[in-house]
Amino acid sequence: MAVPVIRHVRASVVRGGGADYHDQGADHWIDDNISTPMSKYPQYRASRQSFGINVLGTLLVEIETDTGHRGFAVTTAGEPGAYIVEKHLARFLEGRKVTDIELMWDQMYNATIYYGRRGLVLNVISGVDLALWDLLGQVRQEPVHAMIGGPVRDEITFYATGARPDLAKEMGFIGGKMPLRFGPAQGEEGLNEAVEHVARMREKVGPDFWLMYDCWMSLTVEYATRLANRLDPIGFKWIEECLSPDDYWGYAELRKNVPRGMLVTTGEHEATRWGFRMLMEMDCCDIVQPDVNWCGGLTELIKISALADAHGKLVVPHGSSVYSYHFVCTRQNSPFAEFLMMAPKADKVVPMFSPMLEGEPVPVNGKIKMSELDKPGFGVTLAEGLTLERPYTH
Numbered sequence: 001m002a003v004p005v006i007r008h009v010r011a012s013v014v015r016g017g018g019a020d021y022h023d024q025g026a027d028h029w030i031d032d033n034i035s036t037p038m039s040k041y042p043q044y045r046a047s048r049q050s051f052g053i054n055v056l057g058t059l060l061v062e063i064e065t066d067t068g069h070r071g072f073a074v075t076t077a078g079e080p081g082a083y084i085v086e087k088h089l090a091r092f093l094e095g096r097k098v099t100d101i102e103l104m105w106d107q108m109y110n111a112t113i114y115y116g117r118r119g120l121v122l123n124v125i126s127g128v129d130l131a132l133w134d135l136l137g138q139v140r141q142e143p144v145h146a147m148i149g150g151p152v153r154d155e156i157t158f159y160a161t162g163a164r165p166d167l168a169k170e171m172g173f174i175g176g177k178m179p180l181r182f183g184p185a186q187g188e189e190g191l192n193e194a195v196e197h198v199a200r201m202r203e204k205v206g207p208d209f210w211l212m213y214d215c216w217m218s219l220t221v222e223y224a225t226r227l228a229n230r231l232d233p234i235g236f237k238w239i240e241e242c243l244s245p246d247d248y249w250g251y252a253e254l255r256k257n258v259p260r261g262m263l264v265t266t267g268e269h270e271a272t273r274w275g276f277r278m279l280m281e282m283d284c285c286d287i288v289q290p291d292v293n294w295c296g297g298l299t300e301l302i303k304i305s306a307l308a309d310a311h312g313k314l315v316v317p318h319g320s321s322v323y324s325y326h327f328v329c330t331r332q333n334s335p336f337a338e339f340l341m342m343a344p345k346a347d348k349v350v351p352m353f354s355p356m357l358e359g360e361p362v363p364v365n366g367k368i369k370m371s372e373l374d375k376p377g378f379g380v381t382l383a384e385g386l387t388l389e390r391p392y393t394h
């Protein structure tokens, strides 16, 4: 049988949740006074949406072949991402065989290197790459994990990110990562409250349940060092993304400062094998957390993971739903995964990219069995009734 050839590439924008999971309604834990690099400005302290964390929206990339096969993926890139797909990247896909994934990735990356390399452009390349892997799975009628080496375990174990680690423990997760709500902007009072909050949670969850903070790039080395040392006596698994993604030097210093046994993690806003090589060679962290929707897609995550493995680092991808589940199940150095609690009160398990994907599996008792990931591609379809807008064509 001839290998199917790509004929059509379409980029649409969808608002409200999905891959831009910060794009939520009011009264959601994920937008409730969380410490960020903008917290130094009082007017932007209460809500991350106030400074635009959800300004992009979800980009949907759909790819169709001459044989009628169709693959798709979603990522965080919205209308600017749609422009880049339609006006720049589509030319490297249309006319290509569905199997030419490495070649298409290399051309997309090198053709955008003069304005890309990280951030939005890599989010877009990631979305296209994930759609290509979904398409290949549809053509071959195989789940993506089966095409990248196959599972090394029968189920995926999750920690939960959200405001309620106590409820996460009751739901069977192995740990709870909370958003840090106070940073340098709130001074000593904020630091004391951050420590007391963990102490209260420790009381509720007992001595063995993992507790972590996600600091969302909002701290200094000095503040993170003091916070880590104050948290250590309570029992703290890791402190996440304390500094700017560009401050490799600060991470290297912080990692030397934190108490022995407490892990330093980062990487969700890093991209490409080169960015992660820097994190590893400068000894910035114990666990790297690439987001497969942002780091360059699955094709790049495979490279990042091999590099991390050689450096003895765990790869625990940031969120990203089925796009990371199909990966982590295939790698020994990805022993657990993140599940972002997208229910507004973090009190129940709902699909991470809700309401966008039909068939999106969710952890049951903190785990997803491999039998949930046996459908072709990433095993999901677009939800009915979504309002799709295609702002550009080519």
Ligand SMILES: C[C@H](O)[C@H](O)[C@@H](O)[C@@H](O)C(=O)O
Pocket: 030, 034, 161, 162, 178, 179, 180, 214, 216, 268, 318, 319, 338, 340
């Ligand atoms: C919970 C954090 O503040 C972010 O919203 C989250 O997206 C990310 O940092 C995470 O690690 O889940």
Ligand SMILES: [Mg+2]
Pocket: 214, 216, 240, 241, 268, 318
């Ligand atoms: Mg994080």
